Each structure stands twice: as C-alpha cells, then as structure tokens.
Amino acid sequence: xxxLRSLFRAVALWGALVAASALxxxxxxxxxxxxxxxxxxxxxxxxxxxxxxxxxxxxxxxxAAQALxxxxxxxxxxxxxxxxxxxxxxxIVAVVLVTVLAGGVVGWALTRLRVLPGTxxxxxxxxxxxxxxxxxxxxxxxxxxxxxxxxxxxxxxxxLTASLVTRLLVSAPAAPSPSGAESxxxxxxxxxxxxxxxxxxxxxxxxxxxxxxxxxxxxxxVLHATGLATMALPAPLLDLxxxxxxxxxxxxxxxxTLGVTLRALPGILVATFAVILLCGGWAWALTHILxxxxxxxFLATSPGGLDSVAIIAVGTHADVSxxxxxxxxRLFVVLVTGPLLAKWITRAVPERSA
Numbered sequence: 001x002x003x004l005r006s007l008f009r010a011v012a013l014w015g016a017l018v019a020a021s022a023l024x025x026x027x028x029x030x031x032x033x034x035x036x037x038x039x040x041x042x043x044x045x046x047x048x049x050x051x052x053x054x055x056x057x058x059x060x061x062x063x064a065a066q067a068l069x070x071x072x073x074x075x076x077x078x079x080x081x082x083x084x085x086x087x088x089x090x091x092i093v094a095v096v097l098v099t100v101l102a103g104g105v106v107g108w109a110l111t112r113l114r115v116l117p118g119t120x121x122x123x124x125x126x127x128x129x130x131x132x133x134x135x136x137x138x139x140x141x142x143x144x145x146x147x148x149x150x151x152x153x154x155x156x157x158x159x160l161t162a163s164l165v166t167r168l169l170v171s172a173p174a175a176p177s178p179s180g181a182e183s184x185x186x187x188x189x190x191x192x193x194x195x196x197x198x199x200x201x202x203x204x205x206x207x208x209x210x211x212x213x214x215x216x217x218x219x220x221x222v223l224h225a226t227g228l229a230t231m232a233l234p235a236p237l238l239d240l241x242x243x244x245x246x247x248x249x250x251x252x253x254x255x256x257t258l259g260v261t262l263r264a265l266p267g268i269l270v271a272t273f274a275v276i277l278l279c280g281g282w283a284w285a286l287t288h289i290l291x292x293x294x295x296x297x298f299l300a301t302s303p304g305g306l307d308s309v310a311i312i313a314v315g316t317h318a319d320v321s322x323x324x325x326x327x328x329x330r331l332f333v334v335l336v337t338g339p340l341l342a343k344w345i346t347r348a349v350p351e352r353s354a
Contacts, residue, residue, distance in 0.1 A: 045250025063212035065244035074220025115267035124150030127303030
C-alpha cells in the first residue's frame, strides 16, 4: 500500500510539474523569450525541488536529452566548427583561456577573502565541468553540496542571463527550429535517433567529457555534412529534450541543499555574476577584434552550460559555428585545467593568508 501511495504521489507531482512547466514555457514563449521550453521547465523544477518534491530526472533520461540536443546542434553547424577553428583558432583559444582565467580569479578572490568556507570557492567558480568539479572537490577538503549548489546556480544564471541578453538584442521572434520539424519523415527521424544512440554510446565508452552531447554532435555533423544522413527530429521530441534538461538542473535544488548553502548564497551570487560580467566584458572586447556581433560573442564566452547555450544559439541569429566551437573547446580545457587551478588556489591561499 505504501508503495502504491508513493507511486501515486510521484505521478501527481510529475503531473503538477508538467502543468506548471507548460504554463511558464507558454508565457515565456508568448513574451518571445529565447529557450522558453528550457527556461520554463527549469524555473518550475527549481520551485518543486526546493519545495521538497523529492522527484528527479534519471541520469539516463538526462543523457538521452543531451543526445537529442547534440543532433539538433549537428543539423545547425554541420562541419563548419572545424572550419571555424581553423580560421579563428588563436582567437578561440584566447576566448577560452580568458573565460577559464575569469573563473580562476573569482575563485581565488573568494577563497582569499573567506567569503565561502574552506576551498569551496576554488571548485565552485570553475566555468564548466560541473559534475567533474563536484566529484573531485570532496577529495580536497571542499563541501561537495556547496560546490554542486554553486555550479548549478551558475548554470541557471548563465541560462537566464543569456536568454535575457538575447531577448534584448533580438527584437524579432526567433527563427523556426532547424530540426526541419515541418517535414520530418519517419526515416530521417529513425536515422537521427540511431545517430543519437550510437554517438552517445561511443563517446561515453571513450570517456569523453559531456559524451552524451558531444558524441551525437560530432557523428551527426559528419554524416549530415557529407549527405550520408539527414538530421531531423519532430518538434515534440525536441521540446521534451529541452524540458528534460531544464527539469534535471532545476530539481537538483533541494530544500536540504538550499538550507546548507543559504548563508553562503550572497557569496555564491557574487561569484556567479562576477564570472558572467568578466566574460561579458571580454565579449564586448571581442566585437572590436573580430567581425562578430555582441550576441555571438556573449553566447560564446558564457561560462558554462554547453547544451543550454546551444539551444539558445540555435534559436537566434547568432553565429552558431563560432559559439559551439568556443563552448566545446572550453569544456575540454576546463576539465583539464579546472582541477589543476582549484588545487593551486587551495594550496596558495592558506600560505598567503597565514
């Protein structure tokens, strides 16, 4: 009987979450807010998570959603990421390094000033690789709950900030989704689902960072660019993928985690928006160095959330190739340098403040 009651409660909560997500997404869509189908469910899920709903998106479902977004990106950018890296390689590397450095400076400052306890700020300020940072932080004396909270506050803040900037800069409604939803055939859908499954499986087997997203993106881009496969998905399936990512992030904000981190919230917000502002300033500088618009530069330098930024970029007039080239390279760089930078801050700050 208790299991039946728990099942009924979970079904009721999911029904309420879906309804709330649909209302928020519809309101944001009517307001021409970019990534409404991601942001709406995410905001609803945050409220449910903090309210103690006790439900969550399975890891496999989240990876499936990432794989579908990878296919969407593959359709939009095809093989042009490689050409972009070849043409603007040095600038892209500079953009990535500045973003990583911005996170390191903020982490060092917050650790030095003891705004956050212990070495948490050093790990929580890393602009990307949230899961890896959380997993490794505990081994070096940081509170993994606070690191997780800080990382996912950053993800939410980046999504909301990027969506707001896009809304302010793009007056016209976003172009239709490049998924080709109007004329999606059964064969194209099956081929795309096969690419999503095979690409994700191969990338995860190779232990690539964000493999569920990057694997289908790379495989799909090659096949789509060469004409061997047509990447296309029905709109409802893509909408579900957007919502799945929003729910996964939002439901991680539980009451217990929020209670532990409430006193550190001002410091977390300072760190998060300091990184975003530093990257925004670098984005403005990029518009004077390269022939790109501010929206493209802002999305490219946004500190984290590759899948979320991809969704926003694809639905706007930004240069998707440049944005995804920078974001993909940044993810790899952060996963390599993030732990090293955090370890350096952890060791350096106590010595200087002794």
